Amino acid sequence: MSFFEEKNPEMDRYLETHGSSEPEILKKLRKETFQKTTQPHMISGYQQGRLLTIISQMLQPKNVLEIGTFTGYATLCLTAGLAKDGKITTLDVNEDLAYLPKKYFQESEYSNQINFKLQDAKEFLKETDEIFDLVFIDADKENYAEYFRLIKPRTQSGSVVLFDNVLWYGKVLEENPKQKSTQIIKELNDLIAKDNDFENLILPLRDGVNFLRKI
Template sequence: MHFLPEKLDDYVVAHSQEEPELLQQLTRETYQKILQPIMLSGPYQGRVLSMLSKLIRPKSILELGTFTGYATLCLAEGLQKEGEIDTIDVNEELVDFQRKYFDKSGYGSQIQQHLGSAIDILPTLDKTYDLVFIDADKPNYSNYFHLVIDKLNPGGIILSDNVLWHGKVVEPLKDKDISTKAVLDFNTLLRNDDRIETVLLPIRDGLTISRRK
């Protein structure tokens, strides 16, 4: 989703770092073999995630919503040498696809895949995190926040994707539009929770940065 005029958006992309070759390969294969390839973070947002991770230098990362592993690998670029990533997804058919690229990247031994519902898996993860990336099913965004906030270290960061939801957050809400309602509620939750400080960035489909106080 692009909210900038096309020419300006092209300029922004052209003057940002290019994605690594491995991620280009991952993107090509995702579009060739996987349904809904539009779910990929994409090269520009991927470089944003990479830059944020490099600035944060996390020792532990939690990702909700792996898909084909593109964002996982972008976040891994800032991981400390002995750091680890826990990434959760419900799609069993993507596990081998993800693992192939994780192992090609050199970060494979640091990435732990979890298959199943994040609602069920999160309570079983007995650790804390420096960086959390939420990019899964929208109706559970608020539930995910409540499950991860106490696992977030002081000064830790939550990145939340798709928080502008194709621009629907500023349109009249339709009665049966559960996902848009969930995103609206989630954005309000982040704005009002006094445990964090939050800024919403109009990057692609919206990316929120929330810092644990």
């Protein structure tokens, strides 16, 4: 078992009890995600959720884009710092699961600021002329490099972009990976590292977050 696959429940509990408390709506959503979905590990969860909330609160963005809604946990974390006239567009293609994020978005105090769309993200990015202050990508890994290429012109100086799962359970250390998703994630990390229009840092939080800021 690699370092990135190891689980440490005691450390997770310590981190949660020594961070700001999780809002009740997120506790409910996390519980229902584990009850009703077949891959509950896909949820952002407490630690990453706190990171997204704090970044959003620091930026107070007017326009946020999320690619990969899943059950909406990360979406609600990102709404916490929205400007009063701000909005978040969150994209997914899973129609069967859409009822769950919709339910919690309606319960949220930010319901009027959330635009949930069942649409392919590549199509959306090719069609939109919007500029985004904050972007979070946690979706199909085999399109990560393409998402980066499409997102870049939709950002401006100071925009923050975050890609989740960029360590891919440690598989990025493989020299010649056979798995397509691993190849693409390595390509993404290389593209970002060589792009002089962004400064970045990979945070070893959970499965790795590539944290970018446009210069």
